[in-house]
Structure formats: C-alpha cells, structure tokens
Amino acid sequence: MPDVVISGTGLYTPSESISNDELVEAFNNWVDQENDLNREAIAAGEVEPLAKSSSEFIEKASGIVSRYVVNRDGVLDPQRMIPRIPDRSNDQMSIQCEMAIHAARGALAQAQVDATEVDMVIVACSNLQRAYPAIAVEIQHYLGCDGYGYDMNVACSSATFGIKAAADAIQSGSAKRVLMVNPEICSGHLNFRDRDSHFIFGDACTAVLLEREDLVRRKDGYKVVGCHLWTQFSNNIRNNFGFLNRGDEEGVGKLDKLFIQNGRRVFKEVCPQVAKHIAGHLESLELTASDMSRLWLHQANLNMNQLVARKLLGREPTAQDAPVILNEYANTSSAGSIIAFHKHSLDLNAGDKGVICSFGAGYSIGSVVVERQQG
Numbered sequence: 593m594p595d596v597v598i599s600g601t602g603l604y605t606p607s608e609s610i611s612n613d614e615l616v617e618a619f620n621n622w623v624d625q626e627n628d629l630n631r632e633a634i635a636a637g638e639v640e641p642l643a644k645s646s647s648e649f650i651e652k653a654s655g656i657v658s659r660y661v662v663n664r665d666g667v668l669d670p671q672r673m674i675p676r677i678p679d680r681s682n683d684q685m686s687i688q689c690e691m692a693i694h695a696a697r698g699a700l701a702q703a704q705v706d707a708t709e710v711d712m713v714i715v716a717c718s719n720l721q722r723a724y725p726a727i728a729v730e731i732q733h734y735l736g737c738d739g740y741g742y743d744m745n746v747a748c749s750s751a752t753f754g755i756k757a758a759a760d761a762i763q764s765g766s767a768k769r770v771l772m773v774n775p776e777i778c779s780g781h782l783n784f785r786d787r788d789s790h791f792i793f794g795d796a797c798t799a800v801l802l803e804r805e806d807l808v809r810r811k812d813g814y815k816v817v818g819c820h821l822w823t824q825f826s827n828n829i830r831n832n833f834g835f836l837n838r839g840d841e842e843g844v845g846k847l848d849k850l851f852i853q854n855g856r857r858v859f860k861e862v863c864p865q866v867a868k869h870i871a872g873h874l875e876s877l878e879l880t881a882s883d884m885s886r887l888w889l890h891q892a893n894l895n896m897n898q899l900v901a902r903k904l905l906g907r908e909p910t911a912q913d914a915p916v917i918l919n920e921y922a923n924t925s926s927a928g929s930i931i932a933f934h935k936h937s938l939d940l941n942a943g944d945k946g947v948i949c950s951f952g953a954g955y956s957i958g959s960v961v962v963e964r965q966q967g
C-alpha cells in the first residue's frame with residue numbers, strides 16, 4: 593500500500609472576535625433585563641433569579657480568553673444573542689464554502705499543488721448549513737477540483753475521521769490527492785443565553801491536503817504513520833436540530849435544538865478514554881508516548897488537555913509537548929486539533945513523530961500518528 597503524506601495545512605480565522613469580558617457583559621445585561629421583567633415573581637419566591645456569568649470563572653474552568661466569530665454584533669446584542677448571518681442567493685458562494693476556500697488555498701500553496709490536481713474533497717465538520725447539495729461539491733466547483741466530494745460529520749472528531757477517510761481513499765487507489773476541510777461555525781448552534789456553555793465555542797476553518805507519497809512536491813511534510821478511531825454512544829453532548837423538527841411544531845425552537853452538554857460528565861468520562869485510546873494506538877504501532885515529540889490535542893478545555901497529556905506522558909506537560917490555541921480560539925470543534933497542528937508543526941525535525949487527537953460528541957475519539965519527513 594502506498595504511504596500517505598500530509599503535505600499542506602491551511603487556516604481561516606474570521607476577522608471578528610469577542611473577549612470573555614465582552615461576552616460576559618452582554619450575558620449579564622440580558623440577565624439583568626430578565627430578572628427585572630420577573631421582579632415580582634422573584635420577590636414572591638415563585639421564580640429563581642438568573643445567575644450572572646464571570647470572566648474569571650470562564651478562564652479558570654476552560655482556559656478560554658477570547659474567540660473568533662463570523663459575526664459579533666448579533667451575539668453581543670442582549671435582545672438577540674445569535675450571530676447575524678444573512679441568507680445568500682443560490683448564485684452566491686455559501687459561507688461555509690467561502691471559509692473552506694480560504695483555508696484550502698493555504699494548504700494547496702504550502703503543498704505546491706494546484707486545485708485542479710485534487711481529485712477528492714471531504715468536508716468534515718459538526719454543523720452543515722444545508723442538507724444538500726454537499727458543501728464539498730460546491731468547494732470542488734469553485735476551486736476547480738477534479739473527481740468527487742462528500743460531506744461527513746462526527747462532531748468534534750470530524751477532522752481526524754476525515755483524515756482517516758482520505759488516507760483510506762489514497763491507499764485503496766480511489767484518490768491521489770485529497771483536500772479535507774473543516775468549516776466550523778459553532779456560534780450558529782451555541783445558546784449564548786446558557787450560562788454553563790455560552791463561552792465554550794468559536795468559529796474557524798482548517799484545511800488539510802493529503803497526497804500519495806510518490807506525488808509530493810513539498811518534501812518536509814508529515815507521513816501518516818497510522819489512524820485509530822473509536823465511538824461509543826452517549827447523550828452527554830447532543831443537539832436535536834434536524835430536518836424532522838418541523839414534524840412536531842411544539843419542539844421547534846426548543847433549547848434541545850441547540851448544543852447541550854453535561855460538561856462535568858464529558859470531562860470525567862472522556863479524559864481517561866482519550867489517554868487509553870492514544871496509548872493503545874501507539875502500542876499497536878510499537879511506539880510509546882515518549883516517542884512522541886508533540887501532542888496536537890482537541891482544543892475544548894485546557895484542564896482536560898493537561899490531564900490527558902499528564903496521563904500519557906507520566907509527567908507535567910510543557911507548552912511544547914501539547915500546544916494550546918483554545919485561549920485565543922476557544923473550542924472550534926473539529927478545527928481545534930488541526931489549528932494546533934498548523935501553528936505548531938513546522939519546528940519538528942525529520943523523523944520526529946507526533947499525534948493529532950480529537951474527541952467529542954458521539955462519544956468519538958480519533959488519533960492520527962504522523963512523522964516529519966526529510967526536506
């Protein structure tokens with residue numbers, strides 16, 4: 593079977609961002625308005641007053657300091673708290689396609705590959721803006737790629753599952769060059785009026801170009817040493833939004849049609865599983881954690897990443913061991929581990945190995961062990 597190489601990565605970062613303080617101010621203004629509206633019922637003990645959010649809590653509980661968003665005004669307007677994303681006509685490029693094309697151009701340039709040489713496009717992300725046609729086919733059209741494309745969704749693990757699908761396609765001979773993109777507009781499905789989760793997500797798009805090893809022009813890319821995927825059903829992270837919602841009018845607009853999670857349970861159940869998953873994957877490749885120069889982990893929670901890295905390495909991880917980008921980006925779902933890889937992979941030497949690992953709803957975990965190639 594031919595080897596597969598990650599020869600390029602790209603990142604699109606929206607131009608607008610929101611700091612914790614700005615987000616908390618909007619949330620607390622809304623809380624004041626709601627409590628004022630319910631003043632009498634609260635005084636009579638019939639209604640519990642809503643509690644305020646705090647920047648200190650957010651940074652301490654998650655490590656998040658700010659997040660990029662496709663639109664900040666709509667999110668920060670206490671009367672709305674939903675991003676403003678105007679509909680586009682069918683003749684215009686969709687917003688997810690536009691983000692993906694920005695990120696894809698970066699990956700193609702790094703790999704010195706022309707879009708016409710790509711013969712497969714995979715869009716792998718948590719939320720797709722429409723049912724069909726597939727966003728991947730639209731990207732294929734606007735970039736001028738050959739072959740075929742499709743969309744897939746494994747929530748936060750979409751990118752690593754997408755890399756596995758791309759590597760399988762190349763190794764089986766279905767494709768030679770695969771563009772795998774992760775256009776995540778998490779602000780679209782986040783309840784900015786939920787104190788427990790309003791701070792968690794941000795928007796971004798990543799792109800990864802994978803090529804058959806004998807075709808690469810950029811010689812110092814990363815060979816895919818192995819991929820390992822795992823899923824187990826859980827309701828602890830869930831979103832019931834879908835095309836059947838209109839079949840029950842009473843459910844339309846209810847809070848379960850947005851992101852909901854039991855964050856504590858997720859933290860407790862997923863962390864040990866991730867460490868076990870990576871250790872098992874490395875063992876199957878006759879490697880150990882000490883052979884890894886870097887862990888590019890899913891970026892959901894700083895404490896979570898430190899716990900996973902500590903369990904794996906058996907010591908306190910340094911910033912070099914497991915780079916963090918969630919302070920600036922928050923959780924960008926499937927894009928997170930790829931942003932970490934994109935920003936923190938150029939300094940490794942030929943022969944150095946690392947693991948990209950994402951985890952999230954499903955539950956799902958995907959790990960990709962990679963090795964830096966000689967330039």
Ligand code: CO8
Binds near residue numbers: 781851859
């Ligand atoms: N401000 C101040 N205080 C707060 C706030 C707030 N905003 N929120 C909660 N508190 C209080 C609580 O009321 C509680 O108070 P008390 O102790 O008096 O009861 C206290 O703080 C502690 O609350 P928690 O136990 O909830 O806090 P945690 O320490 O557990 O931290 C986290 C909460 C940060 C959510 C943490 O549990 C966490 O990060 N868990 C893991 C989450 C995770 O990784 N999820 C993965 C989801 S992503 C994914 O799979 C993709 C989904 C698809 C994306 C779609 C886009 C929207």
